Amino acid sequence: MFSNLTRLLPLSITIMVPSRGGTAGGGINSVKYSRLAESDEGYIDLQFKRTPPKVPYKAIALAVFLFLYPDRTIPVLIIGVLIFLPGFYHLRIAYYASKGYRGYSYDDIPDFDD
Template identity: 35%
Template sequence: MAERRPYVRYVSLSTSGEFFKDELPSGSPDREEEDGEEDEDIRFRYDIPNEIPFTSIALALFLLSLGSFFLLTSHFLFTSHMPGDSSQAYGFLFLGFVAFLPGFYETRIAYYSWRKCRGYSFSLIPAL
């Protein structure tokens, strides 16, 4: 027969922390210390950097200018201002969008952070 296990609770899991101290193992992160303080879990701690990511902003400006150049080149190929095939124009159009969109997005975040608009900070830009 199945052995009775009084320490196993067969109820729905609770998120409010209604576990009893004697039911948790001694190494559990939910168990409080003796003086009443809980251990801080470093997985949920995030320190916002206070520095400006200049290399990421330079990369964003480079992608923005490269994407603009490719889009302008594809426009000139489509309108026959430059000699070339339409397949070349589609290639430049695709590469232009792939380079322009992330460059514009990061440059916009950097500009709004520089202007100190609400909701924007340099911590939103990933640092290299």
């Protein structure tokens, strides 16, 4: 159906698209398209290509700064340990109870609905 049309299309097309930035200088971005293969079966290689992840440098720097900030580090670590220990304890009991180990039961885990 489109075989005659694809012969007429050039190998690549450059389209000028106005940007959303609303700059006074015209702000035009160049978008490049390439010609599709004739037997693509509806798929192209570019749709499966993963873009590299964007590294959040500012967030990482802020996290390092807050972690190294002495007024905040010790209380946050203490609260983290106090929250981690009961969770680990209950998960350990639940794991051993699910595997059927002797001395472990789901009854040992407190029910917080009371």
